Amino acid sequence: MLLLALLACDSNTVVDQPGIVSNISTNPSQELRFYGNPSINGSDTANYQIPSFSFLDQDSQIITNSTFSDKVYVVDFFFTSCPTICPKVKQQMLRLYEKFEGNQEVAFLSHSIDTRHDSVPVLKDYANKMEVSSDRWHFVTGNKDDIYEMADAYFIVAKEDPTAPGGFDHSGRLILIDKNRHVRAHCNGTDPEDVDRMMADINLLLNEK
Amino acid sequence: ITPYMYYRNLPIFLLLVLLYACQANESNNQHQSAEEENSGHVIAITKDPRIDRAKLYEEVMNIHDEVMPKMSDINRIKRQLRGMTEAEPPLKEEQIKKAKEQIKALDDASEAMMSWMREFKQPAPEVPQKEAMALLVEEKGKISKVSEMMLQSIKDGQELITELKKDK
Numbered sequence: 001m002l003l004l005a006l007l008a009c010d011s012n013t014v015v016d017q018p019g020i021v022s023n024i025s026t027n028p029s030q031e032l033r034f035y036g037n038p039s040i041n042g043s044d045t046a047n048y049q050i051p052s053f054s055f056l057d058q059d060s061q062i063i064t065n066s067t068f069s070d071k072v073y074v075v076d077f078f079f080t081s082c083p084t085i086c087p088k089v090k091q092q093m094l095r096l097y098e099k100f101e102g103n104q105e106v107a108f109l110s111h112s113i114d115t116r117h118d119s120v121p122v123l124k125d126y127a128n129k130m131e132v133s134s135d136r137w138h139f140v141t142g143n144k145d146d147i148y149e150m151a152d153a154y155f156i157v158a159k160e161d162p163t164a165p166g167g168f169d170h171s172g173r174l175i176l177i178d179k180n181r182h183v184r185a186h187c188n189g190t191d192p193e194d195v196d197r198m199m200a201d202i203n204l205l206l207n208e209k
Numbered sequence: 210i211t212p213y214m215y216y217r218n219l220p221i222f223l224l225l226v227l228l229y230a231c232q233a234n235e236s237n238n239q240h241q242s243a244e245e246e247n248s249g250h251v252i253a254i255t256k257d258p259r260i261d262r263a264k265l266y267e268e269v270m271n272i273h274d275e276v277m278p279k280m281s282d283i284n285r286i287k288r289q290l291r292g293m294t295e296a297e298p299p300l301k302e303e304q305i306k307k308a309k310e311q312i313k314a315l316d317d318a319s320e321a322m323m324s325w326m327r328e329f330k331q332p333a334p335e336v337p338q339k340e341a342m343a344l345l346v347e348e349k350g351k352i353s354k355v356s357e358m359m360l361q362s363i364k365d366g367q368e369l370i371t372e373l374k375k376d377k
Contacts, residue, residue: 081327113280114323148284155281
């Protein structure tokens with residue numbers, strides 16, 4: 001019985017190789033759902049897409065949707081002086097960042113909700129402390145209303161999933177976007193096991209045709 | 210009952226009375242110290258100061274957690290009001306003035322929350338109990354006021370939107 005249990009556990013093991021997660025317990029042909037209401041244009045049905053955005057990152061680079069063309073990216077909302085939740089989430093995002101080190105198709109987008117305090121130099125300092133490359137992880141600020149509008153767009157997951165928070169906040173939820181601006185998954189960024197699941201989801205999207 | 214039985218049980222009886230008296234006295238002291246240390250703010254007191262501190266911190270965070278999601282509601286109402294002030298046909302001057310005042314109130318409420326979050330620090334374990342508890346009581350008061358401000362601004366904002374829509 002013990003042996004069977006051990007074997008069962010093993011089939012769910014996430015192999016610790018950079019860039020690749022294998023032996024995931026989910027069906028390999030599983031497709032991640034598309035969040036949001038599809039729009040119908042005549043006979044065409046298009047899945048919900050993230051609207052256009054334009055923000056400034058820690059290097060004063062203008063970051064828009066085209067920054068993430070052909071990339072899968074992870075989104076969160078935070079602020080630099082957040083004392084409790086945000087540091088935990090950043091730790092988990094760092095795990096994701098390191099897992100996909102060297103993979104140019106995976107990027108990270110952290111929006112500050114404290115646009116008054118989190119200026120470009122503050123974000124630069126924050127990013128430097130985390131020792132992450134601004135090519136792959138963008139910490140952005142901008143017009144406060146624009147940031148909140150984007151939060152509404154990404155948090156479309158909350159409307160469809162009872163496990164997601166009811167409103168946008170710095171609760172630590174991470175949202176996963178595919179290469180075509182579709183919202184495909186989310187997880188609790190303070191929960192390492194849930195973040196493990198997002199690692200598998202990222203791989204699913206990278207392998208998607 | 211024989212005198213022998215009485216004398217045999219007396220020590221036990223006295224011990225029990227003594228123990229009860231000690232316990233009652235201790236809990237009275239604790240209750241008094243809670244009242245004294247926190248200026249009448251009655252909070253649960255256990256024998257473990259770390260639990261008391263953790264519970265009070267949790268109370269503070271619960272108030273924050275309940276209203277934090279409403280930051281997006283505040284922003285949405287604000288954007289809606291702003292849209293109404295810019296729409297055609299234009300609103301009356303007095304209506305635009307009301308809308309702008311409410312937009313400011315919503316902004317102020319949202320900034321009050323951001324400001325509280327920026328400043329709030331959980332007392333470090335080495336901070337003495339009396340000081341830590343007083344700090345947390347103060348923070349609970351502050352975040353309660355922020356919460357009130359946020360909820361009021363949402364309520365007033367929604368009412369104004371309804372009023373402005375009716376007048377069209």
